[in-house]
Amino acid sequence: MTSIKDVASVAGVSVATVSRVLNEHPAVRPDTRARVLSAVAELGYRPNAVARSLRTDQTRTLGLIISDVLNPFFTELARAVEDAARERGYSVIIGNADERPALQEHHVRTLLDRRIDGLLVSPTDGGTAVIRDAVRARTPMVFVDRWIRGIDVPVIHADGRAAVHDLVAHLYALGHRRLAIIGGPRSTTTGNERVEAFRTALRAHGLPLPEKYIGQGDFQTESGRRATAAFLDLPDPPQAVFATDNLMALGAMDELRGLGLRVPEDMALAAFDDIPWFLHTDPPLTAIAQPTGELGHRAVQALINLVEGRCADSVTLSARLVTRRSCGESEGSSSR
Structure with a gap:
């Protein structure tokens, strides 16, 4: 296996100089840097990540704990985080909490044991002790999408309140007056x-x-199915239902379809978190869309700032309403 000493010998420099080049230290002459990089390429040298982490106390690895890997929103978020981290020279280890606080705690402990440089978390609940302990121990941490009140770390999320107001105004304009929410x-x-x-x-x-x-x-x-079934059992069922998550919206649609009811003729339906599937449901679903890719990129940038000793601020992005035929309207319009 090629060693750093082999690279130094071929390039005609010291081991310390090779190390400075590999760690992008500015105090190296351009011609020396070029010789070292040429030797690295010629020998196919790959630095030992474990040894380097022991020297620098950094692993160039970030942890990401998402609430549910089967939720398309979090799948897209994880991909955005991986892309953004890779662009900045970091890798990502992902833990799926499956909306279970105990599993979330397990992933936090495991990732910290692996000496990750920082942690991105979309919390499943109001905050476990292990997360609070990690913050107190000054582990670089950023909350993304969700957050825990009372913990002072940057929060990267989308504010959907204006889009929810747009949705209600839209439903009202379509004549719906009995509105329900899951x-x-x-x-x-x-x-x-x-x-x-x-x-x-x-x-x-x-x-x-x-x-x-x-x-x-x-x-x-399943909870979307149960809530919709309960609404339909009422003497005066709602005319429109807003599911505050894409999976619950799909459950609501399944329940309606299973009973032979039609959307939007028998009940209008809308969701929070737009996903590509909603274009292909019958009918296509009205939804509130978050800028998921930007959330992931901004969260990674904030976390790397903390890891590398810089300040990081919370970021609030805007969600927007995308109207489709599931509420009775013509398809394709949007606001905000």
């Missing part, structure tokens, strides 16, 4: 924020949000 877990910031935004938007149009029109979901398909 909320996510109350322990998540996104679950609470979306329900409150919906309630506020209804109030602006003089509409109530009775408890019977609030379905409790868990960001999983």
Whole structure:
């Protein structure tokens, strides 16, 4: 196996000079740098990542803990994070919490044991002790999409409140007055924020949000089915349902279809988190779209800033409404 000493011998420089070139130290003359890189290419030398991490106390590795790898939103987010990290010379280890706090805690411990340089987390709940301990130990950390109140780390997320107001205004303009919502877990910031935004938007149009029109979901398909079935059992079922997650929206659509009901003729349906599948459902689903790719890139940049000793601020992006035929409208319009 080629060693750093072999590279130094071929390039005619010291081992220390080779190390400086490989670590992109500025204090190396251009012609020396070129000789070293030429020797590296000629010999096919690959630095030992473990040895380098022991010397520099950095592994050039980031951890990403997502709430549910089967959710297309988090799949797209993970891809954006990997792309952004690779562009900056970092690799990513992903842990899937599956919306389970205990599994989230397991992944945090495992990633910290692997000496990752920093951690991106989309929390499943209000915050486990291991996350708080990691922050207290000054582990570079950034929350993405969701966050934990009371923990002072940068948060990269999309504010969907204006888009929810646009959705309610859209449904109201289409003549819908009995509007229901399938909320996510109350322990998540996104679950609470979306329900409150919906309630506020209804109030602006003089509409109530009775408890019977609030379905409790868990960001999983089956909970969308259960909540929709409960709505349909009411004496006066809602005219439109807003699922605060894409998987719950698909569950709601499955429940309606299984009962022989049509969207939007029998019940209008909309979702938070637009995904490519929604263009191909029958009918295509109205949805609130987050800038998922940008969320991933901005989160990686914030985390690397912390890892490399720079400051990092929280970032709030905007979500937007994409209207399609599932609420009764013509397809293709959008706002914001």
